[in-house]
Amino acid sequence: MLIKLIHPAMPRRPMDSIFKTRMSPPLALYTLVALTPEEHQTVVEDENVRPLRPDAPADLVGITATVNNIDRAVCIAAEYRRRGIPVVAGGVHISAVPDRYTAAFDALCIGPAERVWTQILSDAENGTLRKIYCDMDNFSGSEIVAPAYERIPDRDYLYTNIMITSKGCPFKCGFCYNSCPGVIRNHITRSMEDILSDIERIQSNHIMFVDDNFIGDIGHTRRLLPELKARNIRWNAAVSANICEHEDLLALMAECGCRSLFIGFESINQQSLRGAGKFQNHVDDYNKLLDMLNALGIMVNASIVFGLDEDDVSTFDNTLDWLVQNRVASATAHILTPYPGTRLYRKMESGGSIINFDYSRYTTSTVVFTPAKMTADELFDGYMQFYRKFYSFKNIWKRMPKSGNQVIPFLMFNLLYRKFGKAASALARVMPLASLGRFAARVSYKATFAKC
Secondary structure, three states: OEEEEEEOOOOOOOOOOHHHHOOOOOHHHHHHHHHOOOOOEEEEEEOOOOOOOOOOOOOEEEEEOOHHHHHHHHHHHHHHHHOOOOEEEEOHHHHHOHHHHOOOOOEEEEOOOOOOHHHHHHHHHHOOOOOEEEOOOOOOHHHOOOOOHHHOOHHHOOOOOEEOOEEOOOOOOOOOHHHOOOOOOOOEEOOHHHHHHHHHHHOEOEEEEOOOOOOOOHHHHHHHHHHHHHOOOEEEEEEOHHHHHOHHHHHHHHHOOEEEEEEEEEOOOHHHHHHOOOOOOOHHHHHHHHHHHHHHOOEEEEEEEEOOOOOOOOHHHHHHHHHHHOOOOEEEEEEOOOOOOOHHHHHHHHHOOEOOOOHHHOOOOOOOEOOOOOOHHHHHHHHHHHHHHHOOHHHHHHOOOOOHHHHHHHHHHHHHHHHOHHHHHHHHHOOOHHHHHHHHHHHHHOOOEOOO
16 A cells, blocks of 8 residues: 555744744654555655645555644545545544544544554555554553654754653643543653664764653663763753752763753742642742752753643743743743643533634644633733743843853754744755754754764
């Protein structure tokens, strides 16, 4: 069979450029490529890179979808199904609320595809596709299949040096998909052999780990770090804020090549964190954690959520002042968004506070619910003002890192990616995005790449 794998276009937030939608390739689709037996052909089409080719031949279509591109996925599927071509859909949103999409697609893959993809292909060949494919009981890290890195078109993405060491998260925050029954319920880790194999295949000494939580298993992280140091890897990852409880681990991470961390602080109000089920976060520890990271030379991208139950109009400036005072290198702010299937969604739906069910607006930059202590307009305006103020020249200067080796990556992110991202992304018209990404990595981290 000729199998077409599609990544539908992602909507952008007001502050986003193509750097956001073309940051990295859809690893889920390239994992399906790796899972596909050799007797079949696979073609990957990413609508964020170039227009789809709906008239090109295909025997089967696979689509991965998130909440904000699910409507586009449904439209794409309808066109292929009209021509008699079966469509299989998967992804975190499908896995969270599969019952909503049984009519829109011929088959749904719920959870990881590793155990079911070959069966889906066999059934498609025989014309016996079932509506639901799901097999993730006791799914282990040894079953995680690496993407077909050799098939990823480097020139299309800012970064292709991305990989995972684990899946899932030990915490079940109410607004996160990890609180859904249709996702992997536990944090699972890959074998050291598989991780190091991926690093070799990526052929760069700069790796971006895209795990939900890089320290979900502290013991596993400790075992991995010396391997990264031995290979002179510079790396970035996302971790939970409870890393402040492991000072020795932070020091080891810095020693073993960590250059920046994305950390889910989410709020500086402890009551808001409790309401979100984020019990691993302790606001009283935040300043200590940031002091440690600044001393170790590790840059921080702080994740912040606005619109939690205890938030009011003072929250925006209070959060801004805290971030600036602590010289936080960058911040990714979100408007609280009730992803379908999550514990937050169930709570808001039962309470009647969701006011917008257009999922294309679920980008974390639109207010789709009635906030508890401010109006929807106040929440949106405060969110936008926060971004403008945080990335103002004045506050960029105030947040300038004291460590000299952080200045270049700090300025590149704050100015070229965020403040002037839309203008800077025009460079993609005259040179491959991968070249921009590699240039940034070379000047920021002295990264090397085998492939050009």
